[in-house]
Amino acid sequence: GVPSLIRVTPSQLKYNNGRKEKPAWSSYQGKVYNITPYLPFHPGGEGELRRAAGKDGTKLFMEVHPWVNWENMLGECVVGVMVSEEQAQS
Template identity: 35%
Template sequence: MVAEEKVFKLTDVEKHNISKGENKSIWTVIHDKVYDITKFLDEHPGGEEILIENAGIDSTENFEDVGHSSDAREMLAEYYIGELHEEDRTGSVDAGPKSWGTDSAAISGASDSSWISTYLVPMSIAAACALAYRWYKVSK
């Protein structure tokens, strides 16, 4: 028997932005999934303030802008409590972690054009300027 998945409206999520007292309750939405991140407040490497700022809202864009690692994305599963209601969904899809250290030119096979634009063109301009300067000085 398959357990039915819980579905929450965005108005339900908005009610869970309580960060003070014994009744702390911090929920957020990332990629149309609802997470109760209350227990993660003290553990978040960026501090609890950023989680509190994103409490009760769809924080997908903020989550992606930071460039969370694949480990951080896997940790979300622990705090998952349900799906966002169909009416409130944005349709955003998790594209995975950003590849900060990857050279996109090398991946696409365009490393030659990258070398040309990075080294050959500036060196050619510098050489042309040096020759023009020398010609100018000699012709005087």
Template identity: 45%
Template structure:
């Protein structure tokens, strides 16, 4: 087995730099701005009381896809994952794949696409604080 590459050789290899669309980087991770890493997201979740912008209202039991579609901006970006509706806007800057990939699915059910890449992710643990309610049946 060859010895591991030094950090300097990794940094000089464009195929290994974050955000590049290459076979080496198939998940297209991006370098996040300082202060927007996963631990920063965890701290924000713990420190904030209303990231979903419910303004004291309880989660809703029945939200239509039509209503979800009306919430499609950076700061008011609703998506459906496994039957639950989330205002994912506050998480966009923390997403390792960049905000643009999530914005492609704004205002709709993106369960199929999410499960293709993130089936193993605990949605409630990651963005449960952003839950607005549940999709109408």
């Protein structure tokens, strides 16, 4: 069905860094993905993908493989959209 997207602040993104049992979230072009289930399948290795955990991974991603269609691959893993701390309060 249609996923319901939550609004994610920079501090929430930073918190979900994949360490200490927390999920690994990463944002790409303003959308937030739960990359946890994809970690073991990443062709570049789990460690490389973890470098983007809890962060905006757009720059790293584009440096390595701009041709990869992440919308297609991670569509099922969308969590929400990035908002500023101020926007989250309104």
